[in-house]
Amino acid sequence: MGRFATVLNLLSVVVVIFAATMLLPLGVAIIREDGAEGAYDLAILATALSGCVGWLMTRGGRRELQPRDGFLFVVLVWSVLPAFATVPLLVYLPGLTFTEAYFETMSALTATGATVLTGLDYLPPSINVWRCMLQWVGGMGIIVLAVAVLPLLGVGGRQLLKAETPGPMKEQQLTPRIAQTAKGLWLVYLLLTVLCGLGYAWAGMDALDAMMHAFTTIALGGFSSHDASFAYWNSPLIEALAVAFMLAAGVSFGTHFLALRRVSLRPYRFDPEVRAYLSLCGASVAIVAGYLFLHGAHEDFQTVARYSLFNVVSVATTTGYSTTDYALWPVFAPLWMLMLSTFTTCSGSAGGGIKMMRALLMFQQALRELMRIVHPRALFPVKLGGQVVENSIIFAILAYMLVYGATLTFITMVLTASGLDFMTAFSAAAACVNNLGPGLGDVGPTSTYAMLDTFQTWICTVAMLLGRLELMTVFVLLTPVFWRR
Numbered sequence: 218m219g220r221f222a223t224v225l226n227l228l229s230v231v232v233v234i235f236a237a238t239m240l241l242p243l244g245v246a247i248i249r250e251d252g253a254e255g256a257y258d259l260a261i262l263a264t265a266l267s268g269c270v271g272w273l274m275t276r277g278g279r280r281e282l283q284p285r286d287g288f289l290f291v292v293l294v295w296s297v298l299p300a301f302a303t304v305p306l307l308v309y310l311p312g313l314t315f316t317e318a319y320f321e322t323m324s325a326l327t328a329t330g331a332t333v334l335t336g337l338d339y340l341p342p343s344i345n346v347w348r349c350m351l352q353w354v355g356g357m358g359i360i361v362l363a364v365a366v367l368p369l370l371g372v373g374g375r376q377l378l379k380a381e382t383p384g385p386m387k388e389q390q391l392t393p394r395i396a397q398t399a400k401g402l403w404l405v406y407l408l409l410t411v412l413c414g415l416g417y418a419w420a421g422m423d424a425l426d427a428m429m430h431a432f433t434t435i436a437l438g439g440f441s442s443h444d445a446s447f448a449y450w451n452s453p454l455i456e457a458l459a460v461a462f463m464l465a466a467g468v469s470f471g472t473h474f475l476a477l478r479r480v481s482l483r484p485y486r487f488d489p490e491v492r493a494y495l496s497l498c499g500a501s502v503a504i505v506a507g508y509l510f511l512h513g514a515h516e517d518f519q520t521v522a523r524y525s526l527f528n529v530v531s532v533a534t535t536t537g538y539s540t541t542d543y544a545l546w547p548v549f550a551p552l553w554m555l556m557l558s559t560f561t562t563c564s565g566s567a568g569g570g571i572k573m574m575r576a577l578l579m580f581q582q583a584l585r586e587l588m589r590i591v592h593p594r595a596l597f598p599v600k601l602g603g604q605v606v607e608n609s610i611i612f613a614i615l616a617y618m619l620v621y622g623a624t625l626t627f628i629t630m631v632l633t634a635s636g637l638d639f640m641t642a643f644s645a646a647a648a649c650v651n652n653l654g655p656g657l658g659d660v661g662p663t664s665t666y667a668m669l670d671t672f673q674t675w676i677c678t679v680a681m682l683l684g685r686l687e688l689m690t691v692f693v694l695l696t697p698v699f700w701r702r
Contacts, residue, residue: 222275224290229271236264242347251341253309260304299323316671320678325351327685330439330537330654333667337444345442349429356436356567357406405473410435413462420455435466437567439537439654448540456527467534469565489602490563490573502529505550512547533557535569537654544661558653569652575614620688649680
């Protein structure tokens with residue numbers, strides 16, 4: 218029981234910290250007098266009290282975290298915090314069920330962007346701030362924040378960072394101390410958010426909208442305070458800024474950190490992920506724009522180019538904003554965009570999917586196997602950035618890809634069996650596992666997930682959790698060896 222006491226003790230601390238994040242929407246509710254103050258008072262009290270009681274009950278079992286404890290802790294955090302985050306929604310929106318509220322907050326914390334809510338323009342400003350702030354907190358990961366600001370807890374931070382950080386090569390450190398690494402990542406994250414918010418305000422958004430959309434842009438989350446998303450402003454300047462910051466947020470925050478620390482662009486130039494990521498995004502924008510123009514999807518090429526640039530980048534980076542209903546485009550375009558969401562963003566970013574690094578390594582592994590057919594005795598090492606990649610990493614990625622494919626197939630089949638048409642089921646599964654948000658069919662960019670029944674909603678909720686924690690972090694808990702002493 219000592220092992221579980223340690224995990225629950227640290228979880229209780231994170232719950233108390235999480236209660237403090239509700240102070241911002243509470244302040245907005247008070248200033249804007251939107252009537253939601255009582256919802257946040259109750260939520261803060263319930264969350265902080267639960268955390269304090271949990272800490273007091275388990276404080277005698279604190280010890281150093283073991284590697285497997287880190288995985289259990291991370292899964293518990295990402296499962297428990299959405300439950301506390303539902304309180305303001307349930308109190309202020311009485312017609313909302315717990316299933317719908319938990320779906321909404323899980324979507325927020327996993328930076329997915331799927332929603333069951335409509336009438337966003339008429340919600341109290343503080344409710345929209347809370348939804349968007351949850352995406353910002355979840356984008357980088359509250360675990361990384363805890364490691365950065367709570368080094369005095371006496372628990373190991375390396376296990377938490379490894380379990381939480383997305384990407385296949387998680388042992389790389391940017392600084393000698395793990396807490397310094399976490400602080401450096403959050404510094405970059407905060408800096409990008411501030412610059413994005415100032416840019417939106419300069420381009421014409423009001424201060425509150427600029428803050429909320431800066432939160433969801435840098436988190437690559439996609440929540441908006443308007444049902445029309447970025448089409449609400451119909452501003453090429455605002456869209457251009459969004460594209461720039463979505464592309465920046467799709468790059469590893471570790472690469473940004475190194476570039477800032479060295480005051481140099483060399484980390485970007487020599488990062489193979491960045492080159493592949495930007496090249497693929499640029500080529501895809503051109504392909505989709507050309508395809509739409511040839512098929513007469515819009516009346517002039519300028520409109521086609523504008524819509525293609527914004528929506529392709531939004532979907533490829535798993536953000537999920539939209540400026541038009543791209544589900545109505547000729548089917549190749551939205552399917553290509555959905556495919557991009559599976560692997561385009563860089564490891565170490567807030568984006569979802571399998572990440573560009575895994576895709577690059579799998580491509581090289583495929584080439585190696587083809588060359589081995591011709592030269593079976595030759596040695597063909599897989600390299601990334603000029604460095605040889607160990608076979609253990611290749612094997613781990615192969616296993617991950619098998620689990621990813623099986624998970625996507627299984628969720629699609631379950632949703633289809635539950636009554637959804639194939640396009641809706643497949644795109645919902647892909648959008649949730651990839652933390653994209655909007656899919657196609659009945660869950661397209663101008664629709665919501667409110668049409669799902671309770672069972673389907675829970676399936677998609679679990680899919681978002683699996684995608685955010687990159688599958689293995691969750692599935693390892695289901696293995697018997699994890700629970701053996």
